[in-house]
Amino acid sequence: MSELIVTNIEELKKNATQIIQIEDFSGEGTINVRVKRLSILGLCRKGQIPNQLLGTIKGLFYGGSRNLPSMDLKEMGGLFDIISENVLVEPTMKQLEEADIQLTDTQKMQLWAYSQQGVEGLKSFRKIAEDSLSNINGKNVQTKAKPNFKHRK
Numbered sequence: 001m002s003e004l005i006v007t008n009i010e011e012l013k014k015n016a017t018q019i020i021q022i023e024d025f026s027g028e029g030t031i032n033v034r035v036k037r038l039s040i041l042g043l044c045r046k047g048q049i050p051n052q053l054l055g056t057i058k059g060l061f062y063g064g065s066r067n068l069p070s071m072d073l074k075e076m077g078g079l080f081d082i083i084s085e086n087v088l089v090e091p092t093m094k095q096l097e098e099a100d101i102q103l104t105d106t107q108k109m110q111l112w113a114y115s116q117q118g119v120e121g122l123k124s125f126r127k128i129a130e131d132s133l134s135n136i137n138g139k140n141v142q143t144k145a146k147p148n149f150k151h152r153k
Contacts, residue, residue, distance in 0.1 A: 018034070020033060087115045
């Protein structure tokens, strides 16, 4: 039986981030971003999440990304901004703001899903995208209208 060896700090640093694809700004393609997983409880502990959002966090944390609790849209927007800021490594939210680029709601939801479930959390978004593109080639679209005489008077 081999002895377990502690993973060194350099290896941990390499594995701390990941490049993932999120929806692009048109909603038709993807962009690559470097992200890191985070601990929402850690953000709460560090005081990075304002007290007024702690109830919202509790609802999201225990409800999961699919069962968003009813909440004030302003609170939800603030919360997803905090999550996005802490998940994005490259580009950073600051870099995006300096370039006058705002993430879309879907992109923020994808970053939230990644923060909680890793790449698995993005699968539901991929399924939605595939379903919306399934008839993009138009092969299943009727080319000519067929007359319907049974309703003529």
